Amino acid sequence: MSMQSDMSQSVIGADAVKRSGGRGKVVLSEGKKAERKLGLMLIAPAAIVMVAVTGWPIIYSVWLSLQRFDLRFPEKQAFVGLENYGTVLSNGYWWTAFGVTSLITVVSVVFELVLGMGLALIMHRTLVGRGLVRTVALIPYGIVTVVAAFSWRYAWTDGTGYLASLFGQDQALLTQRVPALAIIILAEVWKTVPFMALLLMAGLALVPEDLLKAAAMDGANGWQRFTKVMIPVMKPAILVALLFRTLDAFRIFDNIFILTSGAQNTSSVSMQTYNNLIKGLNLGIGATMAVLIFITVAIIAFVFVKLFGTAAPGSDQEGRR
């Protein structure tokens, strides 16, 4: 969750910089200067805290990743440059985990987008009992992931679980790789569809009713209204939702930890990091993995922000009225 809020801030920040860029050259009057100074002073405490709690760990991780640093052999600590990166990136387990993580991310985000859109449309269209529908739909998101993961585990446990029994006896689905991954994705999707739906619903509210009526008059059927008018108009909201969910999904940990503990090659990059850093006490390798995850997430965010640029949420805002 913390990463999500970080990202939202950086997106907004990028936007603000772009907008103020044009005005930057204007010579400021005394009053404006004082105002700007006051503004900086007002945000300073928050900015300093932010840098301290996010900037410092990042720098420290990078520094750790450049060391040979295993707590079991503290006397062997030394600066080794990029050696750790070589070790991790040439390791099969890392790439397996990377593949698994990517697979889970892509598949679950696709499902979440489709189902979330469906749910958003239902919530948007519901006329009676709107509040109730929304509340009920949001329940999965309100449940602590670990708790939900445990209930999924029991449900799929052979012999005792109500879902496992649907698939016949002696299956032990969580101990087979493909079914286990499917169950992990299911748990992930179940939990975050409401979040997706909420974000998309905000986007749906951006589509003026008149626009859909106009499309109906122009001869569009329901599907055409959806694909040719609704989706393009709410594209910025869709991109925000996708960005949040992709970043979040890429850091998947709790569901896997509870459901399979990474057995049968189902562990994610975050699981691998945890295993090395906390269980294996190898700070150097763990930090390297953490930095690699950070870089991947940064790349994903960068690509999305680039997409935002072309979707230009600000540029066609006016036409909506």
Next chain:
Amino acid sequence: MAEIVLDKVTKRYPDGALAVSDVDIEIADGEFIILVGPSGCGKSTTLNMIAGLEDITSGELRIGGNRVNERAPKDRDIAMVFQSYALYPHMTVRENMAFPLRLAKVDNATVERKVNDAAEILDLTQHLDRRPANLSGGQRQRVAMGRAIVRSPKAFLMDEPLSNLDAKLRVQMRTSVSRLQKQLGTTMVYVTHDQVEAMTLGDRVVVMRGGVVQQIGAPQYLYDHPSNLFVAGFIGSPSMNFLPATLEDGTLRSSLAELPLTDRIRKLLESADAPREVIMGVRPEHFEDAALLDDASRARGATFTGQVDVLESMGSDKYAYFTLSGEQATSAELAELAADVGSADVPTSGIQLVTRISAASPARLGQSAEIWFDADKVQLFDPSSGRNLTFAGE
């Protein structure tokens, strides 16, 4: 092109609100018809039912002789222009206008030709590749019209298409809408709450109040022969003057004057079975400065003397405003009209009177003037039902 018939059409919204009740309108092929009335009277609802955007609760809607109640908007072959224009923000002007044709799977060459033709008519050619967000209000309005005309529909529906434009542009667009309709000859249903638009644009005007049609007719006819107090007060600007009056022994007594009734009016009143207390209505232009009239003309009406409150010189003539002592006329219709224009909140004492007199009049601000009015042009209304007791039509 086709005629549109509304046969006892009623709309009740799911929340129980009765928005339109038993509306009967026959719109001829190629006719330009205006729906007018105060806010909330059901104009948009009626239009949306014709469009197919709202279900019809009861009654029948026929387009070109076929019942279309159950048809989806896209199967009715009708185009609509919205008050908000409803342009697709992610498409260029060209794509916006081409959208209905693309949906209808028209081939590229034809789309190109039709869009260019429409752009030509609407003077949009140099804006075809711009986005709606970068256009002015008037240009957006024209794009919305363009999107409606490209596919040559059976009819156009317009819901207050000009109300987002500033006054000058509105006048300009009004004439171009009128010209466009004449040029295309397509049936048009046009909603407005601006009675000037209603008077100037349409072949016929439908005046609505509270979901009920009050009167249908040519603009001049509604002006001359309003069937009730509401239509009389709604049509015309400045609006008709209303005063309480009493009928007694063939004379009409009001705070203006004591007026012997003309034979024509006496006859109408007899057949209408008029009550004793009535509301008298006089249009501003039926007044004149008595100083400018000869005796013969004076004899055809009555005069009153009052102090000129406000004098507006319009060049061609003058508006002189008076405040008469006495109670204002009261009725449900008048209260509603006042609420619609917002004048209900303005505290007034006495009766406000607006007169239009010749520019040659010597009347001066703050001084008293003798004003004459035409006895035969007076209209009388029943205060309880609002019915026009001097209604000579149909």
